[in-house]
Ligand code: PMP
């Protein structure tokens with residue numbers, strides 16, 4: 001397996017002292033209230049193993065949050081597991097279900113951990129290419145690619161790297177196919193609270209037949225500005241969650257206890273996540289306004305904290321060469337998008353992360369505008 005592009009680009013940014021708009025993480029602080037809650041939990045002695053499925057208070061807070069946002073109740077006793085970030089949730093869901101020869105449909109550009117994990121367990125990734133600028137899925141094509149070996153479909157909305165959202169109609173078409181062919185789903189919803197322009201997040205939890213076949217994976221790192229804490233969760237109906245926990249107990253057993261205690265309290269207040277869309281929409285708009293006169297063509301971003309920039313008017317280089325040159329000589333690190341695609345041809349888009357202070361975005365835009 002190749003080294004993850006996020007490691008490669010963040011290291012390059014460090015080495016060349018470039019502004020790092022590559023790996024997706026905020027460069028501002030997590031809420032001090034939340035940080036204090038972690039310290040409090042440590043001082044209160046929550047420094048030993050958490051229960052295998054996660055702190056019960058946090059599982060209850062997750063259940064209440066999903067009930068509030070998607071009108072679906074997951075049972076905190078049997079249908080929720082707190083994980084070491086969404087990466088571990090995705091890994092464990094695949095490990096629990098995919099065996100040699102199983103086909104897993106995914107949409108490319110795809111987040112980088114899906115395919116290697118599928119292959120690690122002998123599965124076969126079946127990539128379906130989404131097309132710029134809208135990256136909308138073609139459900140007829142998905143139907144055509146389903147075979148007797150298809151076991152699972154992985155979806156990711158809001159989508160990394162494009163910022164595309166699945167519509168209600170997308171989810172209904174997915175639900176139809178999943179029901180008809182008896183498939184499983186991983187719905188990677190880590191950016192569920194970062195949705196722009198008044199759109200609604202369409203969680204798999206909102207579609208009953210779909211939810212009955214789906215592992216939903218989520219990440220507190222994205223929602224509460226602390227990607228380094230690596231705490232997330234998976235929810236799924238009881239039989240799926242049982243299989244998930246069979247793996248989870250020997251994969252990681254349980255995850256960071258004081259952080260779970262703190263999140264259990266913090267998550268109970270919806271104000272702590274409901275303002276996130278507005279916060280990031282302002283960042284997106286601030287950054288795009290700065291880039292208005294640049295020669296990049298700006299693709300639509302409906303959610304996430306990422307923005308795709310098309311550089312065809314600037315250079316005929318491949319995206320990897322372009323991103324390397326940008327980092328080494330112009331001192332702005334970004335992510336070349338070809339690495340998210342199954343056919344490694346050159347794409348003319350780079351991904352930038354705008355989860356940065358306005359000063360950082362201004363500095364970066366001043367450089368990008370010179371190209
Ligand atoms: N899925 C997607 C689409 C992501 O962008 C990320 C990471 N940022 C993850 C999963 C992994 O999340 P975590 O950092 O919580 O492991």
Ligand code: GLN
Pocket residue numbers: 004006007022023024025160
């Ligand atoms: N999800 C983050 C991104 O897309 C990176 C996470 C990681 O470094 N593995 O940039």
